[in-house]
Amino acid sequence: MIRHLLIAGLLVSGTVACTTAQPYGPAGSSGAQGYLVQPIENNRYRVSYTALSPEDARQYALRRAAEVTVEHGDEWFRVVHGYTEAESRGGTGSSVSVGGSSGSYGSGVGVGVGVGFPLGGSKSKVTESLEIITGRGNQPEDAQVYDAESVLMNTAGPG
Structure with missing residues (x-):
């Protein structure tokens, strides 16, 4: 009995770990x-940046765009x-199962209907993709133009 509970606990912790946010970095x-x-x-x-929330995906895509800009000797993008x-994957699901058994008290057949819930919550990923042009010198006056150093300063944080 204790062994079964231990195995179930390990499975639950493994499932939950699959849905946690990864630190900022390259995609494997x-x-x-x-x-x-x-x-x-x-x-x-x-x-592009893939994260578990739209906010993180956008912030980290901008951060990576700024890093690429600076890496190539430019100032803005x-x-x-x-x-x-x-x-999105996860949410609730339903299932129907049929099983049979036999033992010292006879045999039997059972039908079950169930509803399943993902133990780690629903799995959803968001990918923000940006096509950028980098440049240096006079920064154009445009709402879609970002100063790379400013973006890096404002998006630095955990990860």
């Missing part, structure tokens, strides 16, 4: 939490195109 694979950068042409990049993708 496509669709994983973190950033991906794709060069398009000189001074043009597609930067313009977001020329952006979009958000949300992927």
Whole structure:
């Protein structure tokens, strides 16, 4: 009995760990939490960040865009195109099962109907993708143009 409870506890903790936010950093694979950068042409990049909330995805995509800008010797970047993708999995689910058994007291057949809830909450990921152009010198007056150093200062934090 204790062994079964211990195994169940380990499964629950493993399930919960799957839905926790990862620290800021590169994505281990496509669709994983973190950033991906794709060069398009000189001074043009597609930067995306996958996180568990739209706020984190947007903040970290801007942060990575600023890092890319500075890494290439530029001072500002313009977001020329952006979009958000949300992927949700989890929630409640239903199931029907049929089982049979036999033992020293006879045999039996049972049918069960159940409702399942994900133990770690629903799994949802949000990817913010930004296509940026980087530049230096006079920063254009445009709401879609960001000073890279300012963005880095304002988005530094945990992660």
